[in-house]
Amino acid sequence: MYGHLVGNTGNHTSVKGVPMPPTAWALSSEWSQIWDAPRFRGDGRVQKLALSREALGPLLKIAASCVAVLLPHVQGKEGAVVLALDELGCHLTVPLVSSWCLPFKVVAGFSRKGLKRPLAETFEATMGFEDGDLDGQKDSKRAASWRDFSSTDPLYALMGEVQEDKVVGEDGEVREATLNRYLETLMVKKAAGKPKDWVEVWAAMGIPIESQGKVLAPIVRFGLLHAPESLGSVLGELLKGHRVKTKAVEEAVVSGMAGTEDRYGVLREMLFMVFPKSPHSDWGWSRVGWSWQEWWKILEKTMSTIDSVSAFDELSLLLERIEASGGKPLAQQGQVWSEVRLSKVRALLCKLGGVEDENDLSACLDVTIR
Template sequence: MAKRKGDAEPEKPEGKAQRVNTWTDFSSSDPLYALKGEVATASLVDDAGAVDDVKMAQYLEVLVVQKAAQKPKDWLEFWQALELPVQGPQQAAVLGSIIHFCLDHAPVGGLGPILAELIKGHRVKTKVVEDALEATMVGREDSEGVLREMLIRIFPKGPQSEWGWSRTGWSWQEWWKIVQKTMSVLHPTSGFVELGLLLERLEAEAQLPLVEQPTWTQPRLKKARELLCELGGLEDWELDSCFNARLR
């Protein structure tokens, strides 16, 4: 029967009202889920790569200070919620903001492991990480070992190795490129120390001197010594007394 003019609207059954932004209900019980919902409805960065610093600070306050991100892999979910374009300056700009904040406020699990997870989780390319680190850590000391912790986690798995990151196309050569570019960003003394500690860590993980590991051929060991000499302002023969890692 057709509704006559003036007839009252029928009441909607209780519980059928459409809910909008239900993620707000979880701001206390599941702050990471709530934050992802908020991020998905916000505009954080413009086409030119300019980040909304106010919003970014609010998000990082929740993730880092309030510890909504309880482990490095939680950052994969946050990054996915941002829906940043693969091409363009947006990714490096946002990652730079994250790095800058986390250098002053230590996130759960550490910044280095977070960067490694973003790379391993195919959220960002190594070039984006390099650009963001150059923008935020140039000339700085890496007192927390951020680069070292990132690089150890993306070291390529060798054919006879029981540890390392295995991915199609990922090789020692690609890994060494990011080592060179990131370590060279730091203050030279810090880069020298951090690279030496990284090599010691690689030796300890394999429980075998670098010079005896199949992955570390003589040409590769030579590259490592050359970079150490460049950063430390030393001659090759002086390296033997600087670190425990065997480079010859």
């Protein structure tokens, strides 16, 4: 199907006539890294790739070039490509993509978000799709190949299933029975071997931004019952992987943890994972636009939601861990913990612990905040 775009030179496959602006190269590089992920090489995983590395490269370039052309029609300009695609709901899960549908999945993501139909039809004609392919009306059997791996690789299979049987319906409502079935596989049957697997699963689900909080809330409630020891790491990875907004996490915590004791340190783990890296430290999470002020907002919102005594204890333990990671007392980490920030910490601790005089905090804490 791609004969007019792909040509052969000796033993190497090359792309002919495909424009590759910086946007396209960035996408191609990102997708290449996903394809090389070691998760798809481990024991019990899919050992043999459907496409060789040499065959995949040109296909990624074709898809990336197409997205680079279409992106301005959606955004109005080129921008932070990978994040922009996530915001638009265009999630490319490479292991589930075969040679026939790679560019199709890219364009389908834009089509769902209101790509003008004439442009979509032009793309169909250019890429050799038949009428209706863009809407997924044909070759549906190929999309169900995930079923073949339900017993040998349940995570791989689940990532295919969640794309076919959506968690959020067309009416915008969360289908909780469907979501609970997936959570049973992920948390109870342990298909998600590590918290970072959730980044890929969430991307495959294609959750609209406005529905993130509504989907995350039942995940928090289910996780507290069945896998509380890893729930904090899951939330942290979803934030670090740019899959959920901080507001969605706040809404989920309010819905699922209000008034409860955080016995497993869910919030403590999540907040430690996303503690912002400063220019003068060798640890922490670095992200454009992420700062101590933003981190404090989510801390204050979430900690104030749970039982106050539990929140006091959890905040104290969190500060101790941060202090230990910094290698010296917080009060001596002036580049990060200024007096203004430490005063906010003391005020919140007094509020949570029912302490009237800040000077009395030292008797309750093992961390230096003055």
